[in-house]
Amino acid sequence: MKVAAYEGIRNIRVQERAYPVISPTEAIVKVKYCGICGTDLHSFLVGRQNANGLVFGHEVVGTVVELGEKVKGSNIGDRVVVGPSGSCGECFYCLRGQTNLCLHGHERTIGLSPGVDGGMAEYVKVAYPENMLIKIPNAVSFEDAVLMDTITVAFHALRVSSFCAGDNVVVTGAGPIGLSVIEFAKISGARHITALQPSPVRRKMALEFGADASLNPREEKDLTNKIAAMYGGIGAEICFECVGTPEAFLTSLTLVRKSGQVVTLGSSRQPAGVLESQITGREIDIKGSRVYTREEIKMCLDFIAQGRFVTKNILSDIISLDDIVERGFKRLETDKTLLKVAIAP
Ligand SMILES: [Zn+2]
Numbered sequence: 001m002k003v004a005a006y007e008g009i010r011n012i013r014v015q016e017r018a019y020p021v022i023s024p025t026e027a028i029v030k031v032k033y034c035g036i037c038g039t040d041l042h043s044f045l046v047g048r049q050n051a052n053g054l055v056f057g058h059e060v061v062g063t064v065v066e067l068g069e070k071v072k073g074s075n076i077g078d079r080v081v082v083g084p085s086g087s088c089g090e091c092f093y094c095l096r097g098q099t100n101l102c103l104h105g106h107e108r109t110i111g112l113s114p115g116v117d118g119g120m121a122e123y124v125k126v127a128y129p130e131n132m133l134i135k136i137p138n139a140v141s142f143e144d145a146v147l148m149d150t151i152t153v154a155f156h157a158l159r160v161s162s163f164c165a166g167d168n169v170v171v172t173g174a175g176p177i178g179l180s181v182i183e184f185a186k187i188s189g190a191r192h193i194t195a196l197q198p199s200p201v202r203r204k205m206a207l208e209f210g211a212d213a214s215l216n217p218r219e220e221k222d223l224t225n226k227i228a229a230m231y232g233g234i235g236a237e238i239c240f241e242c243v244g245t246p247e248a249f250l251t252s253l254t255l256v257r258k259s260g261q262v263v264t265l266g267s268s269r270q271p272a273g274v275l276e277s278q279i280t281g282r283e284i285d286i287k288g289s290r291v292y293t294r295e296e297i298k299m300c301l302d303f304i305a306q307g308r309f310v311t312k313n314i315l316s317d318i319i320s321l322d323d324i325v326e327r328g329f330k331r332l333e334t335d336k337t338l339l340k341v342a343i344a345p
């Protein structure tokens, strides 16, 4: 079967691999689409440790074509989302329903964990199908379902936040996740939403997704005062930080009112240099939001099935596996009009 394997910085190569062999507890999914995630792009551009030979791809939808005889809960022919991030179903966090924090989550996540190949391939082996296969409702297309990783990250952020209907909201970054946060905040009753985004194309998209204002943070001379003035002289109730840079994080702390909340969705490894007094003095609440739970994927699939969440143009393009570098990774690096690009192997 054909796969695209990571072989170092800026080096992903399409190659032949043996069709996977499964144990009685495993399954094989024929991949319909696999999204290229920001995480994959980051690895392509700056490298990923211990990942040589790994087949990337954790945003996978497809059809179950093989099932080990002990696997329960799925049938051959099921249309499925393969995900979320792996979970064991048995640890402290899984038993509390916080499968996104599973103690064994990373080592089980396809396309990210060394040795666990992902979906940039014709077929993908699923080692823990009972925790990782989620049936797609008939009313939801594969084209929408492949966006689950993106959409549900946004939905989870809203769910773990202190957001209340009527809140004024700032969203930093109008990429696929930021735009999804905007749409969820809108349908959840935000009073006013401001998107911060340098790219004019994405600023326009932010308005289409439900933002009431869309500003270029690089052009605003005094962003903090501008946002404060927009929101009663005190700032927003809540800021969803979807850029993932130290600068964006520091800025977000200044945009919320006293006792406001900053929800971080980024995973920068650069120190941000925040002063304790900035947090204490204004009693800012900082809340991390990490991926999503299995239940939340099901909820988001239902929202789409019911027409309550509309994916609009988040899926920008579908390309072939052979074009993965030229029309996938390289284009995503430079073309900010693209939101999500998926591969059809
Ligand atoms: Zn992802």
Ligand SMILES: [Zn+2]
Pocket (backbone or CB within 6 Å): 087, 088, 089, 090, 091, 092, 093, 094, 095, 101, 102, 103, 104, 105
């Ligand atoms: Zn667990």
